[in-house]
Amino acid sequence: MSFIDTLRSRWQEYRRPGYYENFDYAWTMTIDLDSCTGCGACVTACQAENNIPLVGEEELARGREMHWIRIERYWEGEFPNAKLNFIPMLCQHCDAAPCETVCPVSATYHNQDGLNAQVYNRCVGTRSCAVYCPYEVRYFNYYNHEWPSPLDQQLNPDVTVREKGVMEKCTFCIQRIRQAKDAAKDDGRRRVLDGEVQPACVQTCASQAMVFGNRNDSQSEVFKSMNDPRAYHVLEEVNTAPSVVYLKKVEVNG
C-alpha cells in the first residue's frame, strides 16, 4: 500500500510541468529602456567578467561575434526625423526554454535557481539550441580563441575558458551568485539578501537601467520593478516565460 502511494506521489512529482514546485531563487533582471543610453558598458563588462573572446574584425564581418549581451539598435523613421531605439539583448533565462528541450545530451538545463544553465563540458556542439532560441543569444565557439599576451593575464579565474565546438551564453554571472550563496551560508543565513549579488552588466550600468534580484522575494527591488505598468517580455507570443523583463520606453511627445 505504502509502496503504491510512494509510486503515485513520485509519479505526480515527475509529471509536474517544469518539475520545480518553486525555485529556491528565481533570478530576474529588469531593464528600463527609458534609462538605457545604449552606451555599451554592459557589453564590455560582460566581456571582461566572463572571459569572452575578442573575435577580431575578420570574424566579426563573417557574423561570428561573441558577446553574451548585445545592444540591439533599431532605427525608426527617415533621416531628418530618425529616432534610435536601444534594447540590450541577453539570455532571457526562460522558464519554458526551447533551447533546453532540444539538447540531446542535457548540456543545457534548468537549475533550481531558475537559471538556464549551460554545461560546457557536456556540450557536443549540435548548435540546435542556438536555432531553437528565438532571441539569438547563444554563441558558438567556431574555433579555439586566443588571448594575446598580456590579455591572458586578465582572464577571470572563476570562469571557464571555452574550447572550440562549444556553445556558450549569458549565465547571469553564475559565479557571482555562487559566491553570494556561499557567503550567505557562511554567515548562517538561508537566503542571499537583495542587492548582495549583481551580474557584471548590472554593476556597470551607469544609468542604473538594470535591476537584478530574486523575484520570489516580494520585498526585493526587482519585484517592484517588474510589476511596473511598463513591464513587458520580448517575444511574449512565443511563450517562453522569460526571466528578463523590459520596461517600455515612454514617449513624451510622440
Added chain:
Amino acid sequence: MATNALGLFNAPSSALEAAGALKGAGFDSPTVISPIPIHGIDEVLGKKKSIIKRFTFFGALFGGIAGFALAAGTAVMYIHATGGRPIIAIPPFLIITYELTILCGILATVLGFILGSRLPAFKNRVYVPEVAVDKFAVTVLCEDPERLKRAHDILQSSGAEEIREVEGEQ
C-alpha cells in the same frame, strides 16, 4: 551417418508429386529443396506452424515497455528539468517507445528466423549444388537399405531426373 535418398526434378510440380507420394508411403518427413519457394507446398507436406509471429509480437511488446522504461527511468535517475516540461513527458517518450518497439520487433524476428529455420548450420546437411540453380530436390532419410530401395522406386516413378544417395543430416 545416415543415408538419404535424394531425387532431382526439373519442375516443382513433379517434385511436389514425389514428396506427396513419399509421405503417403510412410516416410514421415520428406524435405523439398528448391531454388525458389514453391507455391502449394503446404497442401502436400502439411501446413507449417511458424513461431516467428510470436517472436515478433513479444519482441515488439518487450521493446515498447523497455523503450518507455528507458526514457522514463533514465530521466528519473538523474533529474534535469528542461524547458518547463515534466520529468516524465509522455509525448516525446512515446516516440522513443515507438522506435524501440520496432527495433526490438525486428531483432526478435531475426532471432525467430534463426531458430525457426535451424540456421546457421554447423553440421553437414543434405545438399546438392544444383538446387541453387534450377533443380528441385526431394530427399528423405532412409534408415535401412530396404527403405532406401522403396524411396528410390517412388522417386523414380514420380519422374526424377537423377537419384542419388547422400550422406548427411536432414
Added chain:
Amino acid sequence: MANQDISFAQINDDVVRSLVVTGRKYYITLAISILVTFTCFVGPWFYQLRYGIGAAGMNHPTVWGTYLASFIFWIGLSHSGTLLSAVLHLTNSEWRKAMYRSAEAMTLFSVMVAAMMVMVHVGRPWFVHWAVPYPNQMEMWPNFRSPLMFDVMAITTYMTGSIIFIYMGTIPDFAAVRDRTTGWRHHMYVLLSLGWRGTDTEWNRLHWAYTFLAVLIVPLAVSVHSIVSWDFALSVVPALHQTIFAPYFVVGAIYSGTAGIVTVMFVLRKYMKFEHLITKLHFDNLGKLLLVMSLLWTYINMVELFTGWYSESSEEYEALNFRLFGFYGPLYWEMILFCALAPLLLISKRFRTSFVPMLILSIVINIGMYTERFLIVATSLPRQYLPDAWGMYVPSLVEIAIMVGSFGMFTTLFLVFVKIFPSISLYEVKETLPEPQPKPQADSGAP
C-alpha cells in the same frame, strides 16, 4: 519482370559474373571515388576537426548549414529503397523483384553517409557517443525529450532494420553464389549464407520473417523522416515551425529516393549488363511513382507558402519574402523548375520508357531536392524574430568539398557492395519467370 525467355541458369551466370568478373572501368571508377572521398571528405574534415567548425561558413544566426542539408538529403535519399521495397513486397508487386536489392543497398549507404554528416556537423564529434544511452561512470543519460534524441533512436533503428532487411533477403542468394565461387569469396559466402539450403522449412520461415520485417519497416521509415522534420518543426523559427513539415519531409524523401533509384538502375543496367533483367517496365513504373510524388510535393509546397501567407505574421512574411525573393530567390525558383515543372514530362509514356531522358530527369530532381534542403536551412535561420540578429549564410569551400566528398563516399560504398552482394535478387527474379514444367515422360529417366 524479366524477359520471359531466359533460363534459371542464365540468371545465376549473370549474377555470378557481375560479382567475379571485374573490368578496368570498375577499378578506375573505384579509384576515382576513393580519391574523391579522401581529398574532398576526409581531408577537409580533418582540417575542420583541427581548426574548429569555423572552417565552415556558418555564423551567428545561421548555425546550421550545408552539413545539415546534406544530412537531410542523404536520409531522404535512403527513403525509397527499404520503404519502397517493403511496400511493394507487401503488395506483391512483381516488378519490384529485379530492382529492390540495389535500392535497399542505396538506403543502407545513404543512411551511413547521413550518419557521417552528423559527425561532420557537430562541434565536438569526439563526444558524440554521449547521445547514446549507455550506463557510464558519469551516471549521465541522454535527454530523451529532445527531438535530436528521437533522431538518434530513429536512425539507429532504421540502419539496423535496413541492414537486417537486406541481409535476410540475400541469404538464399549468398547460398547460390557460394556454390559457384572459389577461394576467399567462397569462404565469405559460406559464412554469409549461414548454411542455407533452400528446404521447404527454410523458405517458409524466410517468407514469414521477411513479411514481418516489411510490416515493421514501413512505419519505421515513415517515422524516420517525420522525426528528421521535427528537428526543424519543433523549433519556434518562423517558416520552420509548421505542422506540414512531417508529411512534407516524408514525401520529399520518397520523391528524391525514387529519383535516386532511377539513377542507380540506369547505371546498373548499363554497366553491369543487366539489360534483360531491368527493363522498360521498371522505368515506366518508377516514372509513374515519380510523377505522383512530384505532384504531392508541389502541393505540399503550395500549402507551406499558403499557411505562411495566411498567418499574416510579420516574421512569417519576412521569412517567405526572403526565401522567394531574397539572396537565395533564384535557387528557390530553380528548385520549383527542377522538382515541380520538369517532372511533368513524365506524363508521356514515351518519356518514361526512354532511358537517357529518365536518367537526366532523375539527376535534375535530386539537384532540386538538394536545393530544397539547403534552402530550408539557409533561408529560414537568417531571418528570425529579431532583425538585429539577421544575417547571411554562404557555404565555405570546406563545406562544398565535404558535400562533394559525401557523394564519393556513397559511390565507394556502393561499388564495394556490387562486388559482394548479388545486386539482383536471384530467387525472386526466378519466381517471376514461368514455372518450369515437367519434361515429357520419354525424356526423363533414371540414371
